[in-house]
Amino acid sequence: MIDKKNKKNKKIINFLLFIFLIIFLISCKKEIPSEPVKNNLPISERSFYIGLVPNPANTPNSTFDDIIKAYEETGKISEICMVWVEKQGIGEYDLLKQNQVITGVRVYGLKPFITLNFATIKQGSNGLEYVIDAPQGVTPSLSDANFRALWKNEAKNIAQDFQPEYFSLGNEVNDYFYFHPEDVDDYLSLLNETYSEIKQVSSNTKVLVVFSYNHLVDNNQWSMLPDFNNSVDIVGFTTYPHKNFSTPLDIPANYYIQLKSYINKPIAFTEIGWSSTGTNTEETQANFLLKFLELTKEINLEMINWLFLHETTLDGLPGHICDSDVVTIALKKSDDSKKQIYNFWVELKNLKLVN
Template identity: 55%
Template sequence: MRIKVPKKTTLLIGITGLALLIIAVGIIENEGVQNPKVRHSNYTLPITERHFLIGMVPTSRGGPNATFEDVLNAYQEVAVLGEVAMLWVSPSGIGEYMRLNSTRVVEGVRVYGLRPIVTLNFATLVQVNGSGLVYTIDAPPGVPANLSDPTFRAIWTEEAEAIARAFRPDYFSLGNEVNDYFHFHPDDLGAYLTLLDEAYAAIKQASPSTKVMVVFSYNHMNENDQFGLLGLFSNRTDLIGLTTYPWKHFDKPSDIPPDYYSKIRAFTNKTIALTEIGWVSSDARGSSEREQAEFLVQFLNLTKGIDLEIVNWLFLHEPQLNGTAAVISDPAVASISLKNSDGSKKEIYFLWQDLKELRITK
């Protein structure tokens, strides 16, 4: 899922002033052991501590009509609710370095004590007359859209290195839901694997502490029996990333099979980063806030035996989907959020608060 950062975030250049304000009001909290707190929700978590970080995309109240204050409040609230923030800017391929540099969103989330997750994509969906949306290599004008082309490979690797050197992100994904692309272009897989190796080496040289991953769609991995891909990537990255939206396959959370997530252990022993998880609350899809909260409880129960690094809910506030996201997504996707667009809290918000307050053991 790709969400544009509001233009107003360019005002985040005033990082130092913001930092002083935040310190003054005591927003930033330390990770680790926390004092017991009152339960916020009516649900019982199936775990008593967590060994993973949590977060979400800091979508702001008001969507496209968000004010600068709304944007800052969203960043601040994500810091209260978790430790990591998924950052999406446009472009998310070559050219992303300049966009990150101009918006200062990486510095922005760090002001609030959050660890940024950055993604550099190599492919994109484009509208082609007579063919509809087509998955293609995201190359700049004049550069062959080919993963084997030396010019494209050099520019893409340089982009990854520039982002790593300038921002030293805690987490860096080199492709989101890449199995979707290779489902349509299987012949490109070999070229991508060697490109990944080159970019990984460049990132590690620039920022040794950055954890590098590639993200797969778990929905489509199940649909298209693509689990074999994991073996090709496990020795090339620090983490394996997954997005998961089981509401597309199951009527209710209790229908998710007991081994739905644990079966991945037959294909990789890598630590897993769940970069996007969620369940809709939209009544138009026959769901509800209660069902959404029940999914989180079920998810935590089904992933108990898995080595997780990150669990990232999709949105903070319900966004207004536009552009390609609106074309390829079910409108109900916007409801995969902890809050409504007007800022009111859903049931899952309070459950997420309970999750946040668990002791971190990793």
């Protein structure tokens, strides 16, 4: 009886030793590294910042919670926040003071990018007109002393109170000068004077002017660019090549690299994008980001900003002058679901950022 009991105990002990041995071998087994996640991007590190417009989901019925979530998410997947308010000329300073958007941007660790425009598109007697955006009672002219003083003071106040990392003194300015080439010299002198005012109160702010790359190419405005090299810290461009090419593969290899022949300052792509509607798809949109990174590898880049975080709606004048497909140039759909490009963008954000 005792012998049987000993045999039974021996079996139990052997079983427990076997289990212990298995656990020991598993714990001592040399760890085999998992296969690294494939880098789908054409670059392995980046020297530029990336940014977005943190527009909320569910437009036009966005809630306050949607807005907060958009800023929070933008802070996680970008470094720069494009700040757009209803007024982007003289009067913008007061709006920024009231809505405190710059404070909100910095809460989420983002660098604010502010734009002060000197011109606007208005409905005139003969249709849409590109005109100087002057307050009532002020002569709408870049040569007018009163307008120049007011505009410089607006820029100085914005720079002094908000200390923005990036301050653009005109968005897609070549569009205005296409219709008013006689104003270029007055603008350049105003730009130089305003640059000095900004630097006196916010020396670390990087000042730039932004051009429409599509129209620069279409209208052969290359000769404008060298005149701005000595007036700004950075030269900016917006680019939406889906308006000129059927697929990203059709974009020529030298499409962006030719900028190096005209610009000796760092370059900021303040808005880039490709539609995902019509003949385009989410896959095409994602492929454009990859193609763009490939085509700009040899350019001294300061930043690359995708247009929107969420697909949106545009009404009023923006809805009238913009192509309908621009609302789809976003990383996510309006319902907050991710589009194909989203994961590529996050992969870009996670690349090592080098000086």
